[in-house]
Amino acid sequence: QSRHIRFYGPGEPTQAFFLMKEIRDYAYSKVGEKLTVEIQTNGAFSYKVCEWLFENANIVWVSFDGTPDIQNYNRPFQKERPSSPIIEENVKSLTRHLKRNGTVGVRVTITNNNMHRQIEMINYFALLGIKHIWCDPLFQEVKDKPVCMTKERQENFDFNMDEFVHTYVKAYKYAKSIGIFYGTNLI
Numbered sequence: 001q002s003r004h005i006r007f008y009g010p011g012e013p014t015q016a017f018f019l020m021k022e023i024r025d026y027a028y029s030k031v032g033e034k035l036t037v038e039i040q041t042n043g044a045f046s047y048k049v050c051e052w053l054f055e056n057a058n059i060v061w062v063s064f065d066g067t068p069d070i071q072n073y074n075r076p077f078q079k080e081r082p083s084s085p086i087i088e089e090n091v092k093s094l095t096r097h098l099k100r101n102g103t104v105g106v107r108v109t110i111t112n113n114n115m116h117r118q119i120e121m122i123n124y125f126a127l128l129g130i131k132h133i134w135c136d137p138l139f140q141e142v143k144d145k146p147v148c149m150t151k152e153r154q155e156n157f158d159f160n161m162d163e164f165v166h167t168y169v170k171a172y173k174y175a176k177s178i179g180i181f182y183g184t185n186l187i
Helices: 013-034 047-056 068-074 084-097 115-127 151-157 161-177
Strands: 004-007 036-041 059-063 103-110 132-137 181-183
Touching: 004 013, 013 036, 013 047, 047 084, 059 084, 068 084, 084 103, 103 115, 115 132, 115 161, 132 161, 161 181
Parallel strands: 004 036, 036 059, 059 103, 103 132, 132 181
Antiparallel strands: none
16 A cells, blocks of 8 residues: 655646545545655645645655756746746755655756756755755657747757766765765666
8 A cells, every 4th residue: 555645747737726635634644654645746836835735745745947047948937937936945845844854856947047056956966955856858749740939948958968977976976975866767
């Protein structure tokens, strides 16, 4: 019998916050303290959701692509509003207050914008209290029709995989030297 719940998308799980609470409460009624709760989130939620995560989540992974300029370019809010201030504040709150021996990590999508800035990103996340970083290059979505994207944005998302491996290895060694886990699916 599984005692682990993982909330993740496609889509943002906190959009169904009340359903998440119901699922967690039901599972807790069956297995009690043995229950572990994990969430993969974009981190763009209210403080009310953050407070619930403090008490109820064991593992929180936040999609967060790096320093504010990278985050705001890769993951802007509607109408190109910056997302980094809210995501950064929620990450700081989670790293300070997550209970139940919790882990807060970030999930980074690597593009040309941040490939050569991985060590800088590691230092930035370390300042926010993050000790677990998972990164993977952006893979093109498989569709019958090409995704509509400006030429500038397309150039930032297409990159050389060999170059990624080279920059990743340097960043991995650096992260390890300062006590931070830095992983990728490609290893």
